[in-house]
Amino acid sequence: xxxxxxxxxxxxxxxxxxxxxxxxxxxxxxxxxxxxxxxxxxxxxxxxxxxxxxxxxxxxxxxxxxxxxxxxxxxxxxxxxxxxxxxxxxxxxxxxxxxxxxxxxxxxxxxxxxxx
Amino acid sequence: xxxxxxxxxxxxxxxxxxxxxxxxxxxxxxxxxxxxxxxxxxxxxxxxxxxxxxxxxxxxxxxxxxxxxxxxxxxxxxxxxxxxxxxxxxxxxxxxxxxxxxxxxxxxxxxxxxx
Numbered sequence: 734x735x736x737x738x739x740x741x742x743x744x745x746x747x748x749x750x751x752x753x754x755x756x757x758x759x760x761x762x763x764x765x766x767x768x769x770x771x772x773x774x775x776x777x778x779x780x781x782x783x784x785x786x787x788x789x790x791x792x793x794x795x796x797x798x799x800x801x802x803x804x805x806x807x808x809x810x811x812x813x814x815x816x817x818x819x820x821x822x823x824x825x826x827x828x829x830x831x832x833x834x835x836x837x838x839x840x841x842x843x844x845x846x847x848x849x
Numbered sequence: 850x851x852x853x854x855x856x857x858x859x860x861x862x863x864x865x866x867x868x869x870x871x872x873x874x875x876x877x878x879x880x881x882x883x884x885x886x887x888x889x890x891x892x893x894x895x896x897x898x899x900x901x902x903x904x905x906x907x908x909x910x911x912x913x914x915x916x917x918x919x920x921x922x923x924x925x926x927x928x929x930x931x932x933x934x935x936x937x938x939x940x941x942x943x944x945x946x947x948x949x950x951x952x953x954x955x956x957x958x959x960x961x962x963x964x
Contacts, residue, residue: 741889767952776939776955777892822891824953826943835880835899835943837953838908839892 741820743844752810754843756823759804763825765835768797768808771820771842780808780821810845818847851875855940855956862930862963870925870959872940880943881923882907882953883915885936892939898923930963937961 746752758766764785769777783790783797783806790797796809806823822842826835856871874881879900884892884907894907898917912934914926923942927934940956 741891769953776941776958777953778955779952782952836897836905837880837882837941837943838894839884842891 741842741844743846745846745848746813748813748815748847748849750813752808752813752817752845754808754810754821754845756806756808756840756843757804758806758823758825758840760825760827760838761801761804763827765826766797766799766806767824767826768795768806769822769824769839770817771822773819777822777839813845813847815847815849818845820844853940853942853954853956855938855959857959858957859960860962862927862961864931864963866930867926867928868930869927870938870940870961871922872924872956873922874940874942874954875921876942876944876954877920878942878944878954879920881917882941882943883913883923883925884939884941885909885934886939886958887936895925895938930961932963935961935963 767782768780770780771777781792781795781797783799788799794811798807820842823840826837853874882897883895886892893909895913896907896915898904901920904915916924938959941953943953
């Protein structure tokens, strides 16, 4: 049968603080991990990705950490701003043996609320 | 640049009716996906197409069928709509073959209500 969806957890932070959003993944064969941001009423937008042979990658105000030992991924947002309020999803890609494409699977998201 | 275009944006169906959600991308991407997102929840993969000519089931395929019409277009069909299929549907695409480029581009979503 179909799996039951999970309600999103919420992280509340003060404006200017750093935010840390966590994600657990399940497939040890996944070779890329990605973070997406989804604002209300819109589709998800790419933030940053990390390859499975790396453990850290930095972007503008964001850092992604990967711990393959425990299959854990985190997104750190520095100096959180009101515009960062959104739902954040991690995703993993697995190479497909046929067709040369990817399978992209999303994890359960986290609602980030920035308080003024 | 249009990116990923989904139609329609909104739809109300009666239980038992059928409909097809259309999706097209103009980025020459190989892989395309259909997700559903229920209120306050994450995205669940319905079906995907790794490349033209192939389709595979995702997490929640029951009640849906798909067609990868060509490289650009990937449609999702509900043969007999049920209230449990009330959701927001997103189509997405990725380059696919070059796995170093993982960015997925999403359509605006289709808000479907089944009464």
